[in-house]
Each structure stands twice: as C-alpha cells, then as structure tokens.
Amino acid sequence: MPVFFRPDWTRREFLSAAARLAAAGAGAAAGLSALTAACAGPERREAAYYDRLPGKKIQCHVCPLDCILEDGQTCFCRTRTNEGGRLYNRAFDRPCLLSVDPIEKTPFAHVLPGTQLLSVAAGGCNLRCLYCQNWEQSQAKPDEVRVLDVSREEVIAGTQEKKCVGLCYTYTEPVAYLDYMRAIAEEARKRGLKNFVATAAFVKEQPIRDLAREVDGFCVSIKGWRDEVYEKVCGIKRAPVLDALRVIKEEKRWLELVYVVIPTYNDDPKEVDGMAKWVRENLGADTPLHFARFFPEYKMTDLPRTPVPALDACVSAARDAGLRYVYVTNVAPHEANHTVCADCGETVIRRLGFKVLENRAKGGKCPKCSHALPGIWTA
Ligand code: SF4
Ligand code: SF4
Numbered sequence: 389m390p391v392f393f394r395p396d397w398t399r400r401e402f403l404s405a406a407a408r409l410a411a412a413g414a415g416a417a418a419g420l421s422a423l424t425a426a427c428a429g430p431e432r433r434e435a436a437y438y439d440r441l442p443g444k445k446i447q448c449h450v451c452p453l454d455c456i457l458e459d460g461q462t463c464f465c466r467t468r469t470n471e472g473g474r475l476y477n478r479a480f481d482r483p484c485l486l487s488v489d490p491i492e493k494t495p496f497a498h499v500l501p502g503t504q505l506l507s508v509a510a511g512g513c514n515l516r517c518l519y520c521q522n523w524e525q526s527q528a529k530p531d532e533v534r535v536l537d538v539s540r541e542e543v544i545a546g547t548q549e550k551k552c553v554g555l556c557y558t559y560t561e562p563v564a565y566l567d568y569m570r571a572i573a574e575e576a577r578k579r580g581l582k583n584f585v586a587t588a589a590f591v592k593e594q595p596i597r598d599l600a601r602e603v604d605g606f607c608v609s610i611k612g613w614r615d616e617v618y619e620k621v622c623g624i625k626r627a628p629v630l631d632a633l634r635v636i637k638e639e640k641r642w643l644e645l646v647y648v649v650i651p652t653y654n655d656d657p658k659e660v661d662g663m664a665k666w667v668r669e670n671l672g673a674d675t676p677l678h679f680a681r682f683f684p685e686y687k688m689t690d691l692p693r694t695p696v697p698a699l700d701a702c703v704s705a706a707r708d709a710g711l712r713y714v715y716v717t718n719v720a721p722h723e724a725n726h727t728v729c730a731d732c733g734e735t736v737i738r739r740l741g742f743k744v745l746e747n748r749a750k751g752g753k754c755p756k757c758s759h760a761l762p763g764i765w766t767a
Contacts, residue, residue: 430482444473465514479510479530479565492742498763502744512564516623519688554582589632605642612654613663657705664709674762729754
C-alpha cells in the first residue's frame with residue numbers, strides 16, 4: 389500500500405515539507421507528496437453517459453451494470469450520486485493517492501523503459517475483488533477517504549516538475565472516476581504528456597472507445613479465464629471485459645495485460661492456455677502478458693503467496709500458446725523480468741523487478757537482428 393502523505397499535516401506543513409525535501413534532494417515520490425494537504429473532500433461534476441428517466445430517476449451507462457438510481461441514491465461504484473434527477477461524480481479534482489512510479493510498476497515492459505509516471509487515484513471501484521491491495525480506497529466512497537488538496541493544474545505541474553513522461557490512472561479503478569480522469573488526460577495531452585490507464589476494463593463500449601482516443605496505452609488486468617473466477621472473486625461478468633479489450637485493439641491503442649495468479653483459483657496451466665490462445669487470436673501474439681504474484685490481502689488472507697513454480701508454469705503455458713512477450717512482474721530476480729527479442733532470442737532489456745539494468749533497444753529495435761519490438765519507444 390503506497391503512503392504518500394501524512395493525514396494530520398496541514399497545507400502549510402506540506403508546503404514547508406516540500407521545500408525541505410527539495411532542498412535535501414529527497415526522492416521524487418516524497419517531493420511530490422509534499423504538494424498534498426488535508427482538505428474538506430473531493431469536488432463533484434456532472435457525470436457523462438447517463439439518461440434521465442421519469443420520476444427523477446437516472447440510468448448510468450458507463451459500465452455493464454447500467455445502474456438505475458432513485459433521487460438521492462449512490463451507485464455500486466460509490467462515485468456517482470443522483471441529485472434531483474442529475475448524476476454527479478464525486479471523485480473529481482481531489483485525488484486520494486499520488487505517487488511517482490517507475491513505468492515498469494504499471495506494469496508496462498514495452499513503453500519507454502526506465503521512465504517514470506505520475507500515478508493518480510480517486511476512491512471507488514465497480515468491482516469487488518476479494519484480494520484488492522488498495523481496498524481502503526477502492527471499496528470506499530470518494531468522500532470517505534482522505535483526499536489530497538491538489539488541483540488538476542497542480543497534478544499536471546507536478547508531473548512536469550518531476551520529469552515524468554506522463555500520468556497513469558491506477559491503484560483504484562479509473563472507470564469509477566472516469567470524468568476526473570478524462571479532464572486531467574485532456575489537459576495533460578495538450579501539455580505534451582502521455583496518459584496511461586491501468587484498469588479491469590469492466591466498461592461499456594462507448595466510454596472505453598472515447599477514452600481510448602485520449603490515452604496512449606492501457607494495462608488491463610485479466611482476473612482469470614473462467615466465468616466463475618470473475619463472478620466469485622471479483623463480482624462481475626467476464627464477457628464485457630473481453631469486448632472492451634477488442635475495442636482497445638480496434639482503436640489501435642497500446643495494450644499490455646496483467647494476470648494475478650491466485651493459488652487454486654486461476655493457476656491451472658490449462659486455464660492459462662485458454663486465455664493465452666484467446667489473446668493471440670483476438671489481440672495478437674505481440675501483446676505483452678505479465679504474470680503477477682498474488683499476496684494475501686483484504687478478504688483473501690487464507691491463501692499463500694503464489695509459489696514461483698506456479699508462476700513459471702503460467703509463463704510456459706502462455707509461451708507454448710504462442711504469446712511472444714511473457715513476463716513475471718513482481719518477483720525479482722526472474723528470467724521473465726527481461727525483454728527478449730521474439731525473432732532472434734537476444735536479451736534486449738535486462739531488468740531486476742521494476743528496475744531497468746540495461747536497455748539496448750535503440751529506437752525500439754533489437755540490437756542484434758534489428759527486429760522492431762512492439763510498443764511505444766519514443767516520448
Ligand atoms: S459506472 Fe457506477 S453508476 Fe455507472 S453503471 Fe457502473 S457501477 Fe453503476
Ligand atoms: S478492480 Fe482493482 S481496485 Fe477494483 S477491487 Fe479489483 S483489484 Fe481493487
């Protein structure tokens with residue numbers, strides 16, 4: 389769980405800490421955290437993608453739940469409230485988390501290796517994953533969590549000040565704070581910054597299509613390959629996620645996938661084989677896939693961490709199914725931390741977990757055979 393601010397600090401204390409940290413040459417994350425302060429609560433803005441119904445009811449069409457809300461009701465994702473027949477998103481302009489992170493943490497392996505992104509999050513989520521590592525923020529309303537007194541302009545200025553290549557909307561579920569994300573992304577893009585989204589992609593076609601046109605890349609978490617895992621562990625249907633992945637592909641946005649390997653739930657190599665074949669056929673064999681170790685957290689504390697041999701079996705199954713770039717993301721060292729040219733087998737980028745040790749991909753090409761590696765290689 390990232391901690392970026394002390395909740396008992398006043399704005400003056402934050403700003404004074406900022407000056408001290410800057411003078412001491414403190415780390416990027418600590419420096420940015422000093423922009424933050426306790427404040428009354430998040431802002432609100434009228435939400436997009438909803439219909440007004442008779443009797444001051446509304447229906448939201450952002451995600452496949454299509455919530456119908458009575459006047460005064462707050463939705464399943466906890467961010468949107470019907471106020472007098474209009475829908476307002478309360479996760480706006482006051483993030484609950486900000487952090488400068490290596491791009492590899494998203495995880496992205498084929499996007500500007502060795503650079504940093506400013507991660508942004510607001511409270512709320514339209515899933516109920518039993519192992520959520522950020523449940524204190526994701527399973528709460530935006531105004532139930534401590535928020536940071538940082539405007540959109542300050543978020544963007546902080547991104548530039550810390551020499552991040554762009555922003556990543558992550559940690560909770562960006563679909564829940566879609567309106568806020570789009571407002572920052574639009575402004576960030578005008579200033580030459582990139583936008584990336586880490587999401588479970590439980591979202592309807594039009595919102596994801598519109599969003600895809602504004603961002604540079606997505607990292608989508610696949611929760612398993614059986615409907616049962618999606619329903620029992622995360623509380624949603626699987627099919628709409630696959631539809632959203634196809635839309636991202638149609639919109640030609642960069643896409644990487646991450647799969648948390650949960651012991652006994654989704655670690656069967658046969659299940660991974662089915663998922664990898666679907667990815668190959670629908671998204672392409674060059675779509676990077678990251679296997680991530682599960683850590684017991686929230687309501688799934690009775691399971692162990694994923695054993696490394698189980699991760700190895702998943703990597704083998706995905707490679708055997710024809711995927712050309714398969715990674716292990718949060719175990720280091722591991723041979724699958726590195727990027728290996730799919731054409732000649734040369735190790736092009738060596739990593740230790742999220743740290744890039746050596747990057748020989750000049751302009752995104754293999755230094756040995758000049759094969760063009762898929763991805764985003766220029767800022
Ligand atoms: S985004 Fe929220 S309000 Fe809209 S349909 Fe999904 S859960 Fe309901
Ligand atoms: S989608 Fe992400 S943020 Fe939401 S509950 Fe699942 S793991 Fe947590």
